[in-house]
Every structure is written in C-alpha cells, then in structure tokens.
Amino acid sequence: MSEHVIQRMKDLPSTHLLGSGTPMCAGCGGLGALHEIYDLLGTRTVFVNAAGCMTLLSVYPFTPFRGSWLYTAMASAPAGAQGVRDALDILLEHKRIPPEDDLSTVVLTGDGAAYGMGLSATSGAIERGLDFLYLCYDNEGYGNTGQQFSGATPHAARTSTSAGARGYSGEKKDLFSIWTAHRPVYAATVIGAEPLDLAKKIEKAKRLTGPRLVLALAPCPTGWDFDPQQTVEIGRLAVRTGIWPLKEYLDGKVVHTRVPHPRQPVEDYLKTQGRFRHLFEPARNEALLGEIQARVDAYWANVE
Amino acid sequence: MTRVLLTGNGAAAWGARLARVDYVPAFPITPQTEIIETLARWYDTGEMRGRLTLLESEHSMITAAGAAAATGVRVFSATSSQGLLYGMEMIYTVAGWRVPFVLVNVSRGLASPITLESDHNDLLAARDSGFLAIVCATCQEVLDSVLLAYRLGEDPRVRLPVIVNLDGFTLSFTREPVEIPEAARAADFLPAFDPQGISFRASQPSSQAVAVLGGTPYSYFRYETHLAALNALPVYDEIAGAFEQCFGRAHPAVETYRADDADVVFFMMGAFATKAKAAVDGLREAGERVGLLRLRLLRPFPEARLRALLAGTRGVAVIDQNLSNGKGGVLHTELASALYGMRDAPLLASFVGGLGGRDIGAEEFYEMAAVTRRAAQGGVAPAPRLLYTATELREMRKLQAVAAVERLETGGGQ
Numbered sequence: 001m002s003e004h005v006i007q008r009m010k011d012l013p014s015t016h017l018l019g020s021g022t023p024m025c026a027g028c029g030g031l032g033a034l035h036e037i038y039d040l041l042g043t044r045t046v047f048v049n050a051a052g053c054m055t056l057l058s059v060y061p062f063t064p065f066r067g068s069w070l071y072t073a074m075a076s077a078p079a080g081a082q083g084v085r086d087a088l089d090i091l092l093e094h095k096r097i098p099p100e101d102d103l104s105t106v107v108l109t110g111d112g113a114a115y116g117m118g119l120s121a122t123s124g125a126i127e128r129g130l131d132f133l134y135l136c137y138d139n140e141g142y143g144n145t146g147q148q149f150s151g152a153t154p155h156a157a158r159t160s161t162s163a164g165a166r167g168y169s170g171e172k173k174d175l176f177s178i179w180t181a182h183r184p185v186y187a188a189t190v191i192g193a194e195p196l197d198l199a200k201k202i203e204k205a206k207r208l209t210g211p212r213l214v215l216a217l218a219p220c221p222t223g224w225d226f227d228p229q230q231t232v233e234i235g236r237l238a239v240r241t242g243i244w245p246l247k248e249y250l251d252g253k254v255v256h257t258r259v260p261h262p263r264q265p266v267e268d269y270l271k272t273q274g275r276f277r278h279l280f281e282p283a284r285n286e287a288l289l290g291e292i293q294a295r296v297d298a299y300w301a302n303v304e
Numbered sequence: 305m306t307r308v309l310l311t312g313n314g315a316a317a318w319g320a321r322l323a324r325v326d327y328v329p330a331f332p333i334t335p336q337t338e339i340i341e342t343l344a345r346w347y348d349t350g351e352m353r354g355r356l357t358l359l360e361s362e363h364s365m366i367t368a369a370g371a372a373a374a375t376g377v378r379v380f381s382a383t384s385s386q387g388l389l390y391g392m393e394m395i396y397t398v399a400g401w402r403v404p405f406v407l408v409n410v411s412r413g414l415a416s417p418i419t420l421e422s423d424h425n426d427l428l429a430a431r432d433s434g435f436l437a438i439v440c441a442t443c444q445e446v447l448d449s450v451l452l453a454y455r456l457g458e459d460p461r462v463r464l465p466v467i468v469n470l471d472g473f474t475l476s477f478t479r480e481p482v483e484i485p486e487a488a489r490a491a492d493f494l495p496a497f498d499p500q501g502i503s504f505r506a507s508q509p510s511s512q513a514v515a516v517l518g519g520t521p522y523s524y525f526r527y528e529t530h531l532a533a534l535n536a537l538p539v540y541d542e543i544a545g546a547f548e549q550c551f552g553r554a555h556p557a558v559e560t561y562r563a564d565d566a567d568v569v570f571f572m573m574g575a576f577a578t579k580a581k582a583a584v585d586g587l588r589e590a591g592e593r594v595g596l597l598r599l600r601l602l603r604p605f606p607e608a609r610l611r612a613l614l615a616g617t618r619g620v621a622v623i624d625q626n627l628s629n630g631k632g633g634v635l636h637t638e639l640a641s642a643l644y645g646m647r648d649a650p651l652l653a654s655f656v657g658g659l660g661g662r663d664i665g666a667e668e669f670y671e672m673a674a675v676t677r678r679a680a681q682g683g684v685a686p687a688p689r690l691l692y693t694a695t696e697l698r699e700m701r702k703l704q705a706v707a708a709v710e711r712l713e714t715g716g717g718q
C-alpha cells in the first residue's frame with residue numbers, strides 16, 4: 001500500500017469545488033461531508049444520485065457540481081452507475097473516447113435508499129464487481145420526506161413515524177457489515193467532523209478499483225432536532241462516545257481508525273438532540289439509556 | 305440476404321445484432337429469455353462487439369439501459385410482463401431523459417393470476433410513458449422493426465426510447481421464414497450511433513435528469529417529450545419509406561388488408577391479426593366486404609391516418625387483447641377518441657379476447673363481423689363483448705366441480 005499524501009490537516013485541499021447556494025438546510029452534516037469528499041474526488045466524476053435530500057442539489061438549470069451528475073430514482077442508483085461505467089468501458093475499449101475523458105462513477109445516496117429500497121441494486125453491483133464509489137450520507141431517516149424512521153434509525157430515536165415515549169423500537173441496521181460480507185475492495189465509515197480521518201479514507205478509496213463504500217454519519221439539524229451550529233460538535237461526540245465507530249475494511253480485515261479512549265458516556269451525545277429528549281424529560285429513562293450504553297459497550301468490548 | 309427459419313426471439317436478437325448494439329443490460333423472464341441468451345452467446349464468441357450485463361432486476365436493467373444510453377452508446381434490452389411492470393418506474397423515468405434505445409417486450413399476460421401466455425396489458429401499461437411503441441405480427445417484422453426503431457428513436461427530431469413488441473409464444477417461440485439482411489445493408493440503413501452531445505465525458509461535464517421545482521419547468525419538459533413523440537409520426541413514415549427502398553419490405557404505421565372497399569373492418573394489433581386475415585379471406589369468399597386494419601405504431605398514435613383509412617367504412621370491430629378493468633378494451637377507447645367528431649365516422653363495436661393466450665377462433669371472427677355489420681346497419685353500437693364460449697365456461701365449471709369433489713373426498717376444508 002502506497003503512502004497517503006494526506007497526513008495532517010494542512011494537507012487537506014484548500015480549493016473548494018462544490019458550489020454554494022444549495023437548498024440544503026443550514027448545518028447539514030451530509031452536505032459538509034460531501035464538500036470535503038468532493039474536494040478530494042475532484043471533477044472527473046459522475047455523481048449518480050438516488051432520491052433524497054441531495055437530489056435537490058441539482059435543480060434545473062443550476063448545479064453546484066463542476067463535474068457530471070445523473071439523478072436516477074430511489075432504488076437504482078447503483079444500476080445507473082453500472083450503466084455509465086459499462087458504457088464508458090465500451091467507449092474506451094473501442095477507442096471512441098480518449099482515456100482522458102474517462103470518469104469515476106460515484107453513487108450518492110441517503111440511508112433510506114442504502115439500507116432499504118436500494119439494497120438489492122447495491123448488492124447486485126457489488127457482486128458484479130462494479131468499479132464505483134458508493135457514498136451514503138446517513139442522517140438516520142427518510143429526511144427528504146420529513147424524517148420518518150428508516151433501516152438506519154437508531155434505537156429509541158424519535159422520528160415522525162416513531163413519536164411515542166420509547167421512540168423507534170428497531171435497531172440500526174449494520175450496513176458496513178452487510179457490505180463487508182460481500183467482500184468489496186474497500187469500505188469505510190467517516191464523519192464530516194473528522195476531516196483528516198475522512199480525507200485519508202477517501203484518498204485510499206480513490207486509488208482502488210472495484211466496489212467501495214464510504215458511509216458518512218450525517219448529523220441532520222432538521223431531522224435530529226438540534227441547532228445548526230452544533231453539527232460539528234455532535235459529529236465529534238458521535239465518535240467520542242463510541243456511537244459512530246470510525247473504521248475501514250481492506251484486504252478482508254476491519255481496522256478501527258479511531259478508538260475513543262476514554263469513551264464518553266453515550267448520553268453526552270444523546271442529550272444534544274431533540275430526537276432523544278424523551279430519554280431525559282420529563283424523567284430520565286434509566287432503563288433505555290442503560291440499554292443504549294450497554295450496546296455501545298458491547299460493541300467496543302469486541303474491538304478493544 | 306439469407307432466408308432462414310427464426311423464432312420471434314431469434315429475430316429480435318438478429319435485429320440487435322444487425323444494429324450493432326454496444327450494450328445489453330439484461331434480466332431473464334419467460335418468454336423473452338432466448339433473446340438475451342442468444343446475444344450473450346454472440347458477445348462471447350465475438351460475433352458481436354460489446355457487453356451484456358446481467359442485472360439483478362428489471363428496475364435496475366432499465367436504469368442501466370438509460371444510463372448507458374445517456375453516456376453515449378447504443379443500447380438494447382428485452383423484457384416481458386412482470387419484468388416490464390417491475391421496471392415501470394424507470395420506463396417513465398428514462399423516457400424523460402430523452403435517450404434513445406430499443407427495448408423488446410415479449411407480451412405476456414399480467415398477474416393475477418400469474419400466467420405465461422400472451423396478451424397486451426403489459427405493453428399498454430407503458431402506453432403513457434413516453435416510449436414509442438411498434439407492435440409486430442410476424443417474425444420478419446420483429447427483426448425489421450428493431451432496425452426501424454433505432455433509426456426512429458435516434459432521429460434528432462425524436463430522441464426517445466422505443467419498445468418493439470412481439471407476442472409471447474405465438475411469435476416468440478414460433479419459427480417463420482425470415483430474411484436476414486446483410487450486415488453492410490443494415491449498416492447503410494442504420495449508421496453508427498451518434499449521441500448528439502448527450503454523454504458523460506471528463507472534458508464536457510454535464511448534468512442529466514436533474515430535478516425541477518414547480519409546474520412551469522415540469523410542463524416544459526413534459527410537453528417537449530410529447531411534441532417529440534408527435535414528431536415521430538412523420539419521421540416514422542420517412543424512415544419506413546427508406547426501409548422499403550433498402551430492403552423491399554413495407555412496414556406502414558397501420559397495415560391494411562383488403563380494407564380498401566370494405567364496409568366492415570377488424571381493428572387490432574399483434575400476431576392474432578394473422579388469424580384475422582384468414583377470417584377476412586373466408587368472409588370475402590362468402591361475398592362480404594370485410595377488411596383488416598392492424599395498428600403497428602401504438603405510440604405515437606397515427607390518428608390522422610386512421611381517420612383517412614376509415615373514411616367510408618361503416619363498422620369497425622375493435623378487437624382488444626387487453627382489458628382495462630372497469631372500462632373495457634383500450635384500443636376501443638383509443639380509436640373512439642381518434643374518430644370522435646369525424647363526419648360519417650364508422651360505428652365501433654368493442655370485443656375483448658385473446659387474454660393470456662386464449663385463442664380467437666375463425667367462428668368468432670365471423671361472428672364479430674356479423675355483429676358489427678348489423679350494428680352499423682341499425683346505427684347503434686352494441687354492448688362490449690368479452691369473448692368466451694359456452695364450452696369454455698363448461699370446462700371451467702367442470703374443473704371447479706372436480707376440485708370440489710377432490711377436496712370433499714380427501715377431507716380438506718370446505
């Protein structure tokens with residue numbers, strides 16, 4: 001494995017490629033991560049998008065992307081990437097375009113599509129060995145339609161379809177493991193609030209060929225109910241409390257790129273967000289808080 | 305030019321081969337599978353140059369087809385029935401991308417109940433999608449229509465994907481003599497694909513299929529697609545003319561058979577029109593002035609042509625191999641709207657038949673002609689008829705009775 005070019009914060013790109021003035025909410029953690037990622041991937045890319053908040057980045061006749069863009073549908077962005085990749089390969093093979101005209105295919109999808117409706121298309125693309133980067137911004141719900149719970153919603157979170165006293169009764173699905181079970185060339189979790197860790201992973205992913213997952217936890221002020229200025233802090237807390245493990249999968253092995261030590265109690269993270277307020281008010285729900293903490297402890301017990 | 309025995313599926317594959325398609329996203333479904341198997345073999349042996357990718361669903365298959373066409377290669381795909389419906393979100397979507405490619409649909413009845421044999425409800429579910437649609441009645445026509453469809457869809461005045469339809473079993477698995485054009489002639493008729501600026505290239509970044517906000521831009525693009533589809537009417541005639549010059553075979557938007565002096569005509573589409581022709585011959589021998597109009601171009605709908613062809617006709621027996629539940633035959637509605645307000649318009653009689661591969665017998669054609677003639681004379685349209693014989697009903701009742709007895713004997717539930 002070659003040396004990363006990015007070692008320190010000052011190695012991060014200083015020019016910013018993604019235009020501003022998008023209709024995303026202020027403090028959108030997904031957009032923050034996308035800014036960082038786009039600066040590294042560059043403009044020789046075609047972003048194949050699944051229905052979600054990010055679909056509104058490109059609204060006729062404007063786009064913040066300096067490279068290319070194709071909106072598909074909610075379920076089939078990976079198949080769109082397949083069509084583009086196959087077509088580019090054919091054009092290159094037949095020498096109908098010069099090698100400089102090649103593009104990298106990037107799927108840009110929310111968690112609702114990635115953990116649910118789009119899973120079959122994603123699994124198919126991985127099994128076919130499609131050369132693509134799969135970028136999922138995980139705001140833990142169907143954000144664009146008003147934050148109903150999705151397969152990525154964490155236990156106990158209040159969403160517009162789990163507004164009861166205990167919040168969402170299900171468990172957050174483990175998309176990272178679903179991906180690694182397919183033995184892709186690369187998979188990583190990232191968060192915009194840790195730009196150096198993110199950049200190192202994107203650099204790595206960029207140089208590999210084959211199916212690659214980049215799963216970004218995307219603090220969402222609108223869906224999670226917090227003040228937009230808290231996005232970065234909440235992102236950091238997600239890492240420090242161990243709720244969002246930063247890790248990567250390469251050559252069949254999972255490595256944690258950040259092991260929080262000591263780990264802050266999960267409630268430091270939970271209490272920053274309105275979607276967990278019912279765990280603290282009107283009375284502390286010790287049982288549920290304990291359950292969530294125990295689950296995070298159990299995860300790290302297997303790592304440490 | 306070689307003349308060989310080919311199934312409809314084989315003819316579709318040959319059409320794709322002669323069109324030199326670069327890319328085939330695929331998914332198996334009876335009765336279509338032979339098409340993609342044939343193409344897969346030709347790519348493997350190097351008889352064709354390009355790539356076939358087996359997707360995990362038709363939804364993905366249509367997405368990949370549209371995305372590849374949007375990247376600038378010539379794309380072919382094929383499906384049927386449940387597959388077409390599974391991909392339906394993307395059928396509508398990619399039509400709006402204005403990317404030309406050809407999708408062969410091998411018609412098969414839709415669930416429920418699940419079945420294998422043909423009718424046209426699958427095709428008609430895509431009627432309003434923006435895809436153009438050519439409906440075939442012979443294996444030769446399938447091959448020819450694939451070539452025609454590429455010329456039509458890729459025309460700068462059109463730029464739309466095209467469905468070429470053939471009936472499951474009756475065409476897909478039936479061998480007929482088919483003339484396979486020489487590759488060079490086919491290439492003369494259909495030049496290499498010109499993406500006309502619709503592509504993804506590093507040197508020319510582009511955004512495709514972007515969202516719109518509000519009814520004004522939305523209507524603009526929807527109207528554009530509609531106007532392009534309407535453009536396809538004269539363009540089709542032009543291209544069919546060029547095809548006839550090149551290959552000597554005429555494929556008009558509406559095929560007419562002994563219809564010139566007919567006072568009653570059958571109006572229908574698909575392979576069962578061959579049966580209608582035989583019935584027309586029989587009726588002509590009996591001295592009746594009966595003919596046939598077979599709709600080849602379902603979209604765009606050749607309204608003016610139909611009005612012209614039906615001027616002077618007294619009655620039309622519209623035979624629908626489809627059923628819009630709660631309304632009736634779809635072609636009947638389509639034709640009625642096309643003729644509405646026409647002076648001395650013929651009277652329309654609606655018949656639904658041939659669902660899920662059910663045969664339409666010669667006697668039924670004779671009866672439909674007679675009913676239509678009587679109605680035209682009386683000037684009152686008859687109630688729509690669902691073709692079903694007393695024998696069929698008796699057979700169904702027998703099956704049900706046998707099942708009931710079996711259940712009783714074996715002590716199952718009531």
Ligand SMILES: Cc1ncc(C[n+]2csc(CCOP(=O)(O)OP(=O)(O)O)c2C)c(N)n1
Nearest residue numbers: 051052053074110111112113141142143144
């Ligand atoms: C087939 C289909 N069903 C439903 C929708 C409505 N829809 C649009 S975006 C969206 C939510 C997507 O959630 P996610 O993937 O998490 O992205 P986010 O909105 O959170 O960015 C839904 C349900 C759709 N566009 N297509």
Ligand code: SF4
Nearest residue numbers: 025028053143220222
């Ligand atoms: S709802 Fe959340 S994910 Fe969507 S744009 Fe707003 S902040 Fe971003």
Ligand SMILES: [Mg+2]
Nearest residue numbers: 110111141143
């Ligand atoms: Mg989401």
